Amino acid sequence: MTKTISRRDFLKLGAASVGALAVGQMLPPMVAKAAKENGVLNAAGDGVISTMCEMCVWRCGVLAKIKEGRVVKLDGNPEHPHSRGNLCPRGQSGLMNTYDPDRVLTPLIRVGQRGEGKFREATWEEALDLVASKMTEIKNTYGAEAMVFSSTHNLSQPLFENLLYAFGSPNYGTQRSLCFNAMIVANLMTYGMEEPARIYDDKLKYILLTGRNLLEAISTSETSDLSHAIDRGAKVVYLDPRYTKTASKATEWLPIKPGNDLAFHLALLNIIISEKLYNRPFVEKNTVGFDELKKEVSRYTPEWAAPLTGIPAETITRIAHEFADAAPHTLAHNGWRTSNFVNSFHTQRAISILNALMGNWDVTMTEAAGEESGTLGAPPQPAYPRVSALRLDGVPWKYPVVPFKIGVFQELRDNIVSGDPYPAHGWFISRQNPIMSLPDRGKTIEAFGKLDFIVTVDIVLNDTAWFSDVVLPEASYLERYDPLLPVGDKVFLRQPVIEPQGEAKSALWIYKQLGERLGLGDFFQYEDEEDYLRQQLAPLGVSLEEVKIKGYAEAPETPHAAESAEKSWNTPSGKIELYSDTLAKVGFPGVPTWEEPPQPAEGEFYLLTGKVATSTQFGTQNNQLLHKYSDDPRLWINAKTAASLGLVDEDWVEVKSSVGQIHTPLLVTQAIRPDCLYMTPGYGHISKGLKTAFGVGASDSTVHVTFTDPISGGQALSQTFVTIKKA
C-alpha cells in the first residue's frame, strides 16, 4: 500500500531540486558557498555543519554530514546539553523529513472544493498578496479579532507573535492545552514558574513518575539521565495503566486506575504530613499555606485511596515512607499530562507540593533557564496595538488563571463553531495540524467550514493544509535559520545545512513578507535571517560567522542568587504556595482537593493514548525512515478482556465513542489494565498529500471527546470512554 523509495532515490531527488534552483535562478548555492568560506565544507562541498534538531521540541544539537551539497547523516552534537552526542530515532531520521518526496516546494492556492485537495502552484508574490488581502479584508469587515492565529511552539514563535499581536488579534492558539496546561498552571500557582528543571545527579535516590513514559516519549538528555539513574540503582516508581517500556525498567510498576492519580498523591501528602515526614525547616521558611493543606489532606488516607487507585493502602504508605526517607535526593516528576483527566490540575499541584515538602529545591529541582536570554539583542519594534476584543478561547473570562501564551485550544475551536462570543472568519496556521491534534476531528472540520479563509504554513501538505485555501511552503529545519536558543551558558544556532529545496522559505522570511504587506513592517526590522541573528548576537560581541562555524556562542548566564541570600519565588506571596490565594480568589480550591473522575459505564473502556519513540505527535508518520521502523499501529487490549469478548490478536474491531468511530486491528497483550484500551496517537491521516502516512492506522482525534479541565484549560485526553465490537 505504501510506496517507499530507496534512500539513493531521495538523495538524488534532493540534489535535483537544489540543482534546479541553482541553475534556474543563476544563484550560487549560498549555504555551500558560505560554509566553504568558513572552512566548514571542503572544496568538494563535503564536511560537517552544526545545527539543531526539530523533530520534537527538545532541540538536540546536531552535526549534519554534508556530501556534495546533500545532507547524508545526522549525528548528535556532543557539545549540546540536550543531545550529548546522542539522537533518538526521530532525530536520526530527520533528513527524511527534508527529503520527503511529499514536500510542498511551491506556494499553493486551492482550486477545488475545500478538502478535495485540488491546488494550483503559485508564485510567492501572488500567494502572499492573496493572504495579505484576505486578512486585511477580514480585519476591515469584522475586526482584527475575526482572524485566528495558531502555531505549535517553535523557535520562530516571537515573530509569529509579532504578526498576530501587531495585526491586533487576541486569538492565539498553541498546542499546549492538548498537552501540559495542567502542569504549567500548577507550577505557576505553586512556584511561580512554568516548569522547574530536574537534576539527575549521582545522589538521586528516588524518582516517582506519574505517567511520564520518559523511555518512550524521548527527550534525549533526560531519557539518558533517567536511564543512567536506573543503572546506578536509583529507585523508580512508575504509575501507568500500561506496562510501557518505562514500566519495564522501573523498580516498581503500579497499574493505577485511570483518573485516580490524584487520589494516590493526596494519600502520599496525607502520610507525609500526618507522620511529619516533611522537611520542616524548609517548609516553614519557604512556603505558605501549610495549615490549609494539612487540613484538606487529613481526610485522604491511604485506606481511602486504595479502592480508587487499585493500589493497596500499605503500598501507598510504604511509598510515602520511602519517598520521604530518600529526601532531599528524591523527585516527584511532574510529567506532561499525568492522568489527563479533568482533575489533572489538582494532581499536578499535589506533585509540585510533594516536592516542596521534601525540601528538594536546588537538590533535585531548580529553576529552568527558559528560552529567552536577557543577554541577546533583538530588532527594535513599536508597542503592540491595544486589543480590547475577548479571546475566543475563554482566557481569561472563562479560564482566569490560564496564561495568554498558553490558551485553551479546544475551546477556541468550539467557539469558532458556535460563533460565540463572535464569529471568526479567518485562520492563520503555522506548522500545526489541528485536524489531527484537536479532539473530535469532526468538530474541527466543522469549524473550518465556518471560515472564509484558511492559510497554512508547513513543509508538507498535512491534513490541515489539505483543508486550506493557501499553503505556504516552509523550508525544513535543515534548510533554514531560526532565532537563537539559549541553553545553559551558551546560545545555539539552527542554520541551513543545505539549500532550501524548490521555493521553500524560512518562517522569518514568510512572517516578514506578510507583515510588510499588512503594513506592519516596523515589527520585522531585519533585512534577512542573517541580519536578524546579527542583531541578536550584537550584545555578545560575537560574529555570526564564528557562530556558524561552532554552532553556538558563549553567553554568560544570569547568575543565580547566592545560596545564602533569601530565596524568593515569583508568586504573590514570594514563597512556594501550598495554598494559593490566586486560585481561591477566582473560586477554585486553594489547595489540592479530591475531584471524582468520571468512569466508564458497563461495557465501556478507558481509551488511552501515549507516545512511542518513533513518532512525534502527528507530524512524523510520513517520514519513510520512521515508517520503516515503527510498529504497525494496533489497539491494545488486555488478553483476559479479549478472551471474554471472544476476540483474538489481529481481529479488526470497531471502536466507538460519543463523537466518532474508527476501525483498527487488535494487539492482544498482558501489558495493559483489563479496563483500558490503548492506541498510538497521530495515525489515520486524511490528507492524500501524505503518501506514506495516508490510510495507515486509525485516528485518535476521530474518537476523542472534548473535556476541558476548568482550572488549567487542559484537554482531558484519557477521559474518552469507548465500546468495541468485532468489525
Added chain:
Amino acid sequence: MTVIKHHAYLFDATRCIDCRACMVACSVENNIDMDKTRIWVAGLGVTGEYPELQRGTMVYHCMHCDHPDCMSACPVGAYTKAEDGPVTYNPDLCIGCRYCMNACPFGVPHFDYDKGIIEGAFIDKCTFCPQRIYNGQEPACVETCPTDALEYGDREELIAKAHARIAEHPTRYIDHVYGEFENGGTSYLILSHVPFSELGLPNLPETPVNEVSEKVMEMTIPFALGWGAVLTAVTTGVALYDNKKKAASKEKAETTK
C-alpha cells in the same frame, strides 16, 4: 584515545529501551534501501501474566564472530575476518550461493532477492562502519544510543567491563557474558536480565561449529588416501587370493584329467 586491538560491541539488555535509534542511524549511515535493514529487534518482549510482567528485547546485527561460519562456508572466499575484529564481505567475489545464510547461527546475512547476478551485491550485513571506526568515530548504532545500551571498544576491555557490571549488580544480571565464549567468541557481547534464549539467542557450544567442521574437512585427504590404500590392499589381496585359487583349481583340473 586508547588503541583498539580488537573492535567489539557490548549490548546491555537491561539498558535497551527499544527506541530503534540504532536501526535508523545504521540505515542512514550505510545508505540501506528502504525495505532492508542490518539491525533487528529480537526477543520475546513482554512475558508473564498481568500484572506480573517483565520485558526482554535485544537489538542485534552481525556478531563479527572470531570463527565466522559464514566465512567457513563461503566457497569463494568472499568473507574476511580482520585481525582487529570486523568480519567483512566482498560482493565482488560473491556468487550468490547463500551458503553463508545457512551457516550463520544468528541468521545475519540476508540475500537480496530483488537483484540479479549482474546487479551485484547479493548479501547484506553489518560492516562494523569502517568509514567511522577508522576515522575516530564510534559505529553509527553505538554513537546515537541515548541509554548506552550499546557500547563500543576493545573486546578485552568490554569483557572486563561486562564482568565488573555483573559483579556490581549480581541480582540484576544473568551471570554470563554471551559471546565471550559462544561459538569460539564473538565481537558482539551481550549482558541480560532474562535468559539469553528469551532474547532469541541460540545456545551454542564454546567450540566453534566450524572448528569441528573444518577439522573434519581437513581430514578429507588423509582419510581419502588412507581409505584408498586400504581398498587397494583389499583389492590386491582379493585378486591375489583369487589368482591363487584359480591356479590351484587349474592345477587340480589338470591332475584329474
